[in-house]
Amino acid sequence: MLPLSRFGSARPALVLFLALGCNKEADKAPSAAASAPNTLSPTQHLSRASIALRGVRPSLDDLEKVRDNPAALDGLIDGYVASDDIGPAIRHMHGEWLLTDMFLIYYPTGFPAIDGLSDMDAHAVNQAATEGTARLAEHIVLEDRPYTELVTADYVMANHITAEIWGLEVSGDGDWQEARFDDGRLHAGLLTDPFFFVRHPSTDTNRQRERSSHMARAVWCHDYLRREVRVPEGVDLTDGGDAAIVDNPVCVNCHNTLDPMAGAFAENVGVIAPQYTRSYPIETWDPSLADDYDPILFYGVPAHDVVDLGQIIAADSRFSRCAVRRHYGQMMAMDAKAVPDSVVDDYLTTFQDEGTRVRPLLAAIAKSDAFAATGPVERADGVAAEGLRRATPWHLQRIMEDLTGFRWETDVDFNIGYGRIGEVELTDNISWGFRVHAGGADGFDIWDPMRTANPTTLLVMREVAGMAAKQVVAADLVDGQGHLLTRVSAETTDETDVRDQLVELHLRLYGEVVAADSAPVTASWTLFSGELDRSGSATDAWELTLFAMLQDPHLLFY
Amino acid sequence: MTSRRNFMLGSLGLGGLAAFGGLPRLAHASGASRLIVYFAYGGWDTTYLFDPKPGSPDVDTADGDWVTHGDLRLWDTGLMPRTHDFFAEWADRIAVINGISVNSLVHEECARRVLTGASKTQADVASVAAAALGPHRPVPYFTLGANARSFGQEAQAATLGIANQLQSLVVPELAWPTAAERFAPSTAQDDAVAAYLSGRANQLGADRGLRGSNATRLADYAESLDRAEQIRQFAPGSFLEDWSLYNSYDSVSHAAAALAEDFSQAVFISDQGFWDTHGGNRQQASLFNDMSGNLSSLFEALTLAGIVDDTMVLVVSEMGRAPLINATNGKDHWPYTSAMVIGPGVRPGVYGSTDDSLRQQRIDLHSGGQSDSGHALQTRDVLATVVELMGLDAAEHYPDAEVIHAAVG
Numbered sequence: 001m002l003p004l005s006r007f008g009s010a011r012p013a014l015v016l017f018l019a020l021g022c023n024k025e026a027d028k029a030p031s032a033a034a035s036a037p038n039t040l041s042p043t044q045h046l047s048r049a050s051i052a053l054r055g056v057r058p059s060l061d062d063l064e065k066v067r068d069n070p071a072a073l074d075g076l077i078d079g080y081v082a083s084d085d086i087g088p089a090i091r092h093m094h095g096e097w098l099l100t101d102m103f104l105i106y107y108p109t110g111f112p113a114i115d116g117l118s119d120m121d122a123h124a125v126n127q128a129a130t131e132g133t134a135r136l137a138e139h140i141v142l143e144d145r146p147y148t149e150l151v152t153a154d155y156v157m158a159n160h161i162t163a164e165i166w167g168l169e170v171s172g173d174g175d176w177q178e179a180r181f182d183d184g185r186l187h188a189g190l191l192t193d194p195f196f197f198v199r200h201p202s203t204d205t206n207r208q209r210e211r212s213s214h215m216a217r218a219v220w221c222h223d224y225l226r227r228e229v230r231v232p233e234g235v236d237l238t239d240g241g242d243a244a245i246v247d248n249p250v251c252v253n254c255h256n257t258l259d260p261m262a263g264a265f266a267e268n269v270g271v272i273a274p275q276y277t278r279s280y281p282i283e284t285w286d287p288s289l290a291d292d293y294d295p296i297l298f299y300g301v302p303a304h305d306v307v308d309l310g311q312i313i314a315a316d317s318r319f320s321r322c323a324v325r326r327h328y329g330q331m332m333a334m335d336a337k338a339v340p341d342s343v344v345d346d347y348l349t350t351f352q353d354e355g356t357r358v359r360p361l362l363a364a365i366a367k368s369d370a371f372a373a374t375g376p377v378e379r380a381d382g383v384a385a386e387g388l389r390r391a392t393p394w395h396l397q398r399i400m401e402d403l404t405g406f407r408w409e410t411d412v413d414f415n416i417g418y419g420r421i422g423e424v425e426l427t428d429n430i431s432w433g434f435r436v437h438a439g440g441a442d443g444f445d446i447w448d449p450m451r452t453a454n455p456t457t458l459l460v461m462r463e464v465a466g467m468a469a470k471q472v473v474a475a476d477l478v479d480g481q482g483h484l485l486t487r488v489s490a491e492t493t494d495e496t497d498v499r500d501q502l503v504e505l506h507l508r509l510y511g512e513v514v515a516a517d518s519a520p521v522t523a524s525w526t527l528f529s530g531e532l533d534r535s536g537s538a539t540d541a542w543e544l545t546l547f548a549m550l551q552d553p554h555l556l557f558y
Numbered sequence: 559m560t561s562r563r564n565f566m567l568g569s570l571g572l573g574g575l576a577a578f579g580g581l582p583r584l585a586h587a588s589g590a591s592r593l594i595v596y597f598a599y600g601g602w603d604t605t606y607l608f609d610p611k612p613g614s615p616d617v618d619t620a621d622g623d624w625v626t627h628g629d630l631r632l633w634d635t636g637l638m639p640r641t642h643d644f645f646a647e648w649a650d651r652i653a654v655i656n657g658i659s660v661n662s663l664v665h666e667e668c669a670r671r672v673l674t675g676a677s678k679t680q681a682d683v684a685s686v687a688a689a690a691l692g693p694h695r696p697v698p699y700f701t702l703g704a705n706a707r708s709f710g711q712e713a714q715a716a717t718l719g720i721a722n723q724l725q726s727l728v729v730p731e732l733a734w735p736t737a738a739e740r741f742a743p744s745t746a747q748d749d750a751v752a753a754y755l756s757g758r759a760n761q762l763g764a765d766r767g768l769r770g771s772n773a774t775r776l777a778d779y780a781e782s783l784d785r786a787e788q789i790r791q792f793a794p795g796s797f798l799e800d801w802s803l804y805n806s807y808d809s810v811s812h813a814a815a816a817l818a819e820d821f822s823q824a825v826f827i828s829d830q831g832f833w834d835t836h837g838g839n840r841q842q843a844s845l846f847n848d849m850s851g852n853l854s855s856l857f858e859a860l861t862l863a864g865i866v867d868d869t870m871v872l873v874v875s876e877m878g879r880a881p882l883i884n885a886t887n888g889k890d891h892w893p894y895t896s897a898m899v900i901g902p903g904v905r906p907g908v909y910g911s912t913d914d915s916l917r918q919q920r921i922d923l924h925s926g927g928q929s930d931s932g933h934a935l936q937t938r939d940v941l942a943t944v945v946e947l948m949g950l951d952a953a954e955h956y957p958d959a960e961v962i963h964a965a966v967g
Contacts, residue, residue, distance in 0.1 A: 038767065103720070203836040203837070203886075203888075204836070204837075204884075204885065204886050205836060205884050205885070205886070205888075205890050206836070224664075225664050225666055225667060226666075226667065229661070229662060229667075230661040230662075231661050231662065231663060231893040237663075237880060237892065237893075239882075241663075241890075374765070374766040374767055374772075375766060375767045375769045375770065375772050376769060376770035376771055376772070378770075383770075383771075386770075386771045386772075387766050387767065387769070387770070387771065387772040388762070388766060388771065388772050388775045388776070390775065406738065408736060408738065409736065409737075410733075410734035410735060410736050411734075411735070412734060424734075426734070426736075430720075431720065431721065432721055432723075432734065433723065434719075434723055434727065436704070436717055436719060436720075437716075437717060437719060437723060437724065437727060439712075442704060444704070445704030445705055446704055450712060451771075451775070452712050452713070452771075452774060452775045452778040452779075453712070453713060453775060453778040453779040453782040454712040454713055454715065454716070454778070454782050455697065455713065455716055455782045455785040455786040455789060456716050456717065456724065456727065456786070456789075457782065458779075458782050458783055458786040459727050459728065459786050459789065459790070460727065462786070463727060463730075463740075465741075466740055466741030466742075466743075467736070467738040467739065467740055467741065469741055470738070470739045470740070470741050471738060471739075519761070520758075520761060523754055523757050523758065523761075524754075526750075526754075527750055527751070527754055530750055531747070531750075534746075543741060544743065544747055544750070544751070547741050547743065547751060548750075548751040548754045548755065551751070551755060552755065552758050553755065553758055553759045553762050553776075553779055554758060554762060556779070557762065557775065557779075
């Protein structure tokens with residue numbers, strides 16, 4: 001039995017929910033319909049696809065097209081996949097996956113606003129410094145290149161900020177573009193990305209193993225750190241483990257593949273603490289460091305250098321399987337490691353036949369029945385999809401800004417020692433805002449976002465909804481900007497007119513096609529009319545109604 | 559490092575304690591009902607305090623001498639005065655447990671094992687205790703560190719945040735200024751909105767079905783909605799609106815206030831020190847010294863609040879450090895660690911042991927001493943002992959574990 005509030009009566013949600021007979025021990029057995037899941041309505045399917053692919057809800061126009069003609073659904077999904085609007089989602093996914101999207105104020109970030117960046121805010125400097133890694137993936141996907149370029153690209157992504165930090169040349173307006181080091185180092189995409197190696201350091205005695213391990217997790221989904229290894233009793237580690245990793249079978253089990261790959265990363269400086277930087281560029285590469293490393297092997301296959309290693313990885317099926325697993329997991333809002341092998345098998349052919357381009361893979365996933373399932377889709381080897389997908393703080397921030405124009409920003413007028421912090425968006429910010437409270441990953445201690453609801457997420461949603469509601473009412477009813485309130489004015493109080501507006505809001509906000517006299521619209525109307533009766537003001541009534549509707553569980557779960 | 563702001567009685571709002579639910583529910587007449595996990599992430603060198611090996615050629619131990627605090631025989635390097643001040647004051651309720659096998663050398667994996675007893679899906683011990691003993695609190699499990707694990711119990715947990723963001727989230731006066739105008743609903747408006755959201759959650763369940771994770775997630779939503787409201791109602795007059803706390807980054811004071819004001823039943827604190835001393839291992843002394851200062855402040859605050867006799871504290875690091883100094887004067891990872899269990903009902907002493915090479919020795923669980931035919935201590939055994947001391951059924955929560963009976967008074 002769940003606890004009841006000690007503040008007055010129990011909340012209605014709990015009471016009603018329990019009345020439905022729902023509890024955490026609810027039936028988890030596969031249903032007969034597991035192989036043909038119940039699916040969302042076409043408009044809800046479109047909404048889910050838009051959120052997964054772009055991080056925003058569909059436009060009203062797109063929703064109306066599908067409402068009026070469900071056959072338009074696949075074409076609209078194709079349009080989303082084909083557009084550059086998928087870029088931020090690709091970047092977000094890779095930042096989360098590579099653990100490079102993280103707090104921006106101290107180690108392993110803390111890039112100072114100095115030298116050519118001295119007129120910039122520290123937040124903007126660090127945002128750029130950490131984004132370059134994920135920008136590589138975004139660039140590959142948007143350019144429709146083979147995804148294998150992630151480990152073979154003969155460039156890094158840079159803008160005018162990271163060019164200053166790493167010592168690169170960029171052209172034109174200094175926006176994100178391909179750039180190359182001219183100091184003799186090799187380029188192999190992620191395998192030579194400068195920030196990846198700042199984020200994932202290696203001590204002298206670790207000898208690049210941690211980097212090798214993180215690369216394995218990132219690129220071929222082999223997570224050495226999560227292997228269930230039990231250090232045997234009596235194993236001799238007093239020499240730092242040097243003998244054990246050669247002689248002890250338990251140790252050799254990992255180290256015979258982990259260590260030979262580590263040699264590929266040996267030219268990267270071990271530990272870099274950006275906050276101690278006194279001038280740019282930061283030296284991240286030193287070829288002399290590689291002198292005492294053994295030849296590079298990828299699971300026994302020799303590689304001449306890191307470029308060769310990239311080619312070998314790209315040709316290995318583990319790379320493609322991992323790419324499918326990661327993208328599927330992201331689209332389904334589930335942990336990649338939980339994706340059943342049979343699902344990976346299903347999509348691997350599509351991915352490889354399409355030359356490992358990501359767009360066709362995303363389209364195939366987004367159009368599938370499993371993607372549109374209303375409840376868990378179970379297979380013999382695991383759960384292929386959950387029903388309710390939980391929006392991350394990244395989603396919530398983008399959805400709210402797209403719907404209402406509201407962006408929760410503040411100016412952190414504070415110098416942390418290496419520059420003034422400056423403008424920060426709060427919903428999805430780890431350091432100053434509420435990403436962790438709203439269930440997001442922090443790229444350091446929290447690797448995966450929360451998949452369920454928690455109290456602080458609802459507090460964040462409440463805060464954002466309140467400010468957004470006031471802004472929408474002011475913009476739409478006073479200034480006539482028409483974000484959400486497109487069918488009413490500040491004087492509109494007629495029930496029919498208000499219900500028509502509510503019907504449109506339910507479509508726009510939740511992808512719900514509902515009638516003016518339906519229960520959902522009546523619930524919203526009850527809020528509106530109650531406040532109208534109390535205050536006599538349609539403006540006040542809309543503020544309250546939107547305050548509630550922008551916290552709706554249909555926004556948290558899609 | 560966190561500030562050393564003393565915990566102020568005035569900020570506790572003790573007058574509100576009775577109104578906010580009165581005395582905590584004790585599961586066991588002599589057991590503590592509140593739990594603090596104090597986690598030293600990075601891996602501590604147990605030879606600096608708990609488990610030195612003077613004279614052993616196989617283990618580099620800092621110069622020092624044995625010192626006795628009550629029933630505890632510990633190592634004194636002369637570099638950690640605050641550590642020994644802490645032990646001098648609290649030794650009568652401290653069990654030191656040595657030779658705990660973590661069975662891994664990787665920080666994240668070791669942390670999981672130390673905090674959960676090795677389960678990949680189970681919540682950590684503080685979350686377990688919070689769920690069992692404090693579901694009636696607004697936030698049964700309050701986390702002040704990112705290593706906490708509330709798997710399956712997310713709706714009962716809340717984090718403070720690295721910049722104390724929870725405070726600004728519920729007390730807008732503390733928040734960073736924003737140009738946006740906030741919406742401030744009346745109580746009646748809040749009730750209307752709560753009814754709307756409840757109805758919509760039920761609608762979602764009815765539309766999508768309540769099978770598997772749908773049911774779990776909607777149950778969590780319902781509980782979270784309730785708890786979010788409780789948090790908001792709790793804030794006025796509580797530590798959450800304490801401006802000096804908001805500016806202090808003082809985990810200890812936040813933790814003590816959360817327990818004293820019955821906001822939470824269990825708290826997780828991360829020590830702010832960088833314990834992973836692959837280089838410069840002598841930093842371990844200052845790390846122990848600073849941590850001990852925090853623990854002294856914590857116990858002072860718990861005493862001041864009148865809850866020290868109802869609070870169990872587990873102090874642990876996810877791994878130890880290797881016996882020998884490496885080429886950069888540091889020590890690498892080691893799969894055996896130590897822990898301190900501090901609180902009422904604890905039989906003070908040093909239990910468990912390692913040999914002269916810092917390898918685990920088996921122990922007799924009833925005497926706590928070395929025994930070749932005894933038990934090889936695992937992380938889950940420590941957690942089972944903690945919940946046993948709190949009056950919970952150790953066998954229920956850690957079915958494969960053994961309680962260290964010697965440490966249970």
